[in-house]
Amino acid sequence: RELTLFEIVPLLPALQVHTSHECDVFTYLDLYHAIIGTSLYVKLLLYTRANLTCGQELSHHNLSAQPQFNLTKPTTFVVHGYRPTGAPPNWLNNIIEQLLARGDMNVLVVDWNRGAANINYLKVVTYSRDTADNLTAFIRNMQENGASLSSIHMIGLSLGAHITGFVGAKFNGKIGRITAVDPAGPQFNGKPPEDRLDPTDAQFVDVVHTDMDAFGFRKPLGHIDFYANGGADQPGCPLTILSGSGYFKCDHQRSVLLYLGSLNRTCNIRAFPCTSYTDFLDGLCMDCDQFKPAGCPVFGYDIIEWKDSLVPLQQTKAFFTTNKQTPYCKTSYWVDIVTWNHDTRWGYITIKLHNGSEVTEATINHKASSFKKYSETRLLAQFEKDLQKVHKISIKFSRVNAFKPKYKLRVLRIRLTHLERKDRSVFRHIFFPLKLLSKARSGLVGRNV
Ligand SMILES: *[C@@H]1O[C@H](CO)[C@@H](O)[C@H](O)[C@H]1NC(C)=O
Ligand SMILES: *[C@@H]1O[C@H](CO)[C@@H](O)[C@H](O)[C@H]1NC(C)=O
Ligand SMILES: *[C@@H]1O[C@H](CO)[C@@H](O)[C@H](O)[C@H]1NC(C)=O
Ligand SMILES: *[C@@H]1O[C@H](CO)[C@@H](O)[C@H](O)[C@H]1NC(C)=O
Numbered sequence: 001r002e003l004t005l006f007e008i009v010p011l012l013p014a015l016q017v018h019t020s021h022e023c024d025v026f027t028y029l030d031l032y033h034a035i036i037g038t039s040l041y042v043k044l045l046l047y048t049r050a051n052l053t054c055g056q057e058l059s060h061h062n063l064s065a066q067p068q069f070n071l072t073k074p075t076t077f078v079v080h081g082y083r084p085t086g087a088p089p090n091w092l093n094n095i096i097e098q099l100l101a102r103g104d105m106n107v108l109v110v111d112w113n114r115g116a117a118n119i120n121y122l123k124v125v126t127y128s129r130d131t132a133d134n135l136t137a138f139i140r141n142m143q144e145n146g147a148s149l150s151s152i153h154m155i156g157l158s159l160g161a162h163i164t165g166f167v168g169a170k171f172n173g174k175i176g177r178i179t180a181v182d183p184a185g186p187q188f189n190g191k192p193p194e195d196r197l198d199p200t201d202a203q204f205v206d207v208v209h210t211d212m213d214a215f216g217f218r219k220p221l222g223h224i225d226f227y228a229n230g231g232a233d234q235p236g237c238p239l240t241i242l243s244g245s246g247y248f249k250c251d252h253q254r255s256v257l258l259y260l261g262s263l264n265r266t267c268n269i270r271a272f273p274c275t276s277y278t279d280f281l282d283g284l285c286m287d288c289d290q291f292k293p294a295g296c297p298v299f300g301y302d303i304i305e306w307k308d309s310l311v312p313l314q315q316t317k318a319f320f321t322t323n324k325q326t327p328y329c330k331t332s333y334w335v336d337i338v339t340w341n342h343d344t345r346w347g348y349i350t351i352k353l354h355n356g357s358e359v360t361e362a363t364i365n366h367k368a369s370s371f372k373k374y375s376e377t378r379l380l381a382q383f384e385k386d387l388q389k390v391h392k393i394s395i396k397f398s399r400v401n402a403f404k405p406k407y408k409l410r411v412l413r414i415r416l417t418h419l420e421r422k423d424r425s426v427f428r429h430i431f432f433p434l435k436l437l438s439k440a441r442s443g444l445v446g447r448n449v
């Protein structure tokens with residue numbers, strides 16, 4: 001029988017890019033493979049500190065064939081998601097390197113590119129179950145060879161997040177940790193727990209959402225779910241298809257960049273447990289007393305340190321905001337303002353901090369704030385940069401309704417408290433009554449107490 005073109009092409013070997021002839025590498029495919037479709041092949045690539053950049057393909061059935069795979073060490077699986085173009089993920093080397101910088105472990109890249117590269121997303125979703133079954137068999141084999149389930153951490157991206165959930169369910173939640181990086185929404189939103197990731201899938205499940213209105217999952221799936229900038233639209237990403245090619249994937253991919261930034265310690269992002277993003281922006285959820293002495297949970301790789309306080313709470317949603325580019329972390333201050341206006345004033349505030357060479361700005365404009373005579377109004381101000389030695393603060397007050405007559409906000413006292421370094425940098429600025437014209441800007445020179 002003659003094979004048709006559609007049968008022949010998948011049989012051709014995929015183009016392999018070798019960094020050295022002895023290294024095994026992630027399967028390289030292209031759009032052509034995605035269009036004709038690929039059938040599932042699960043390749044396990046081992047990276048260790050002894051061989052940071054050179055992957056070794058593991059046998060699924062004979063673990064002693066690769067002596068570098070040391071089962072007394074912890075193992076971290078990295079599971080990618082849907083690959084509509086067939087190209088290898090561009091964050092792969094980065095995450096391998098950063099994980100091995102954090103700990104002496106086995107990093108296993110689960111390369112299921114043959115399977116994930118298919119323009120037919122529904123087919124790929126069915127392969128995600130098969131990939132999970134394949135990994136389950138492999139982990140059973142690891143167990144038989146002495147590995148403990150507690151020492152296993154699975155990091156799943158997008159569709160990969162649900163794969164890790166399916167694997168975890170097979171082990172009744174005994175796997176140590178699952179991290180879901182913007183878990184996939186399409187075909188999973190609204191599904192019951194057995195058909196998606198859920199908190200019973202591992203001893204600890206942490207999740208970050210960055211694109212819940214498109215490729216990501218909306219509802220909480222873990223013990224802690226971080227919603228970056230509310231979880232839907234990320235700063236710096238194009239808002240319409242007209243404004244750039246990143247439109248389709250920018251929000252989704254931001255989750256990976258945020259996670260890498262936590263792994264390489266570029267950013268220590270505090271997140272605030274809260275019922276909604278709006279409440280968080282309104283400054284209603286700044287109290288992390290329940291997590292004493294650790295304080296508010298830090299997003300990313302180190303959230304495992306909050307495991308014992310988070311697991312009894314069952315499910316926690318936590319929020320934070322970021323900058324539009326790396327470093328993504330913002331610097332948060334409490335702003336406590338006392339005014340002496342006779343009538344209550346409503347408005348939006350922009351605050352600038354100056355340190356002589358640099359300026360950084362925070363705009364608090366999600367909700368008009370109310371300023372009552374002699375009572376303290378507390379706002380959360382998040383600045384792009386963390387300036388050392390602030391010596392000047394300027395404030396701009398804008399009215400709610402630009403058509404009403406102008407009025408002044410008379411500030412009696414303003415205090416800025418750094419959320420991270422309360423002990424080190426509490427600035428108190430006490431002034432003689434000072435007039436802030438609406439829409440006008442005033443420079444306040446304060447003392448550092
Ligand atoms: C790293 O991998 C290469 C290729 O398999 C191998 O030749 C080399 O011995 C490995 N290095 C170590 C330190 O195991
Ligand atoms: C997992 O997949 C690999 C390659 O696709 C295959 O060689 C292996 O036999 C599979 N494992 C099981 C338990 O089916
Ligand atoms: C497993 O691999 C080791 C080392 O390559 C080899 O000596 C052994 O015979 C293999 N076992 C089986 C069952 O294939
Ligand atoms: C495996 O790892 C353990 C713990 O790091 C170490 O003590 C042991 O020597 C390693 N075994 C091999 C064969 O390298």
Ligand SMILES: *[C@@H]1O[C@H](CO)[C@@H](O)[C@H](O)[C@H]1NC(C)=O
Nearest residue numbers: 257258260261264265266326
């Ligand atoms: C850490 O990772 C982030 C995100 O990928 C990157 O932008 C940053 O340059 C990295 N920093 C270092 C010091 O490697």
Ligand SMILES: *[C@@H]1O[C@H](CO)[C@@H](O)[C@H](O)[C@H]1NC(C)=O
Nearest residue numbers: 355356357358386387388389
């Ligand atoms: C202002 O803050 C930046 C960032 O912390 C710092 O690099 C710079 O040296 C500071 N400048 C002065 C004059 O303190």
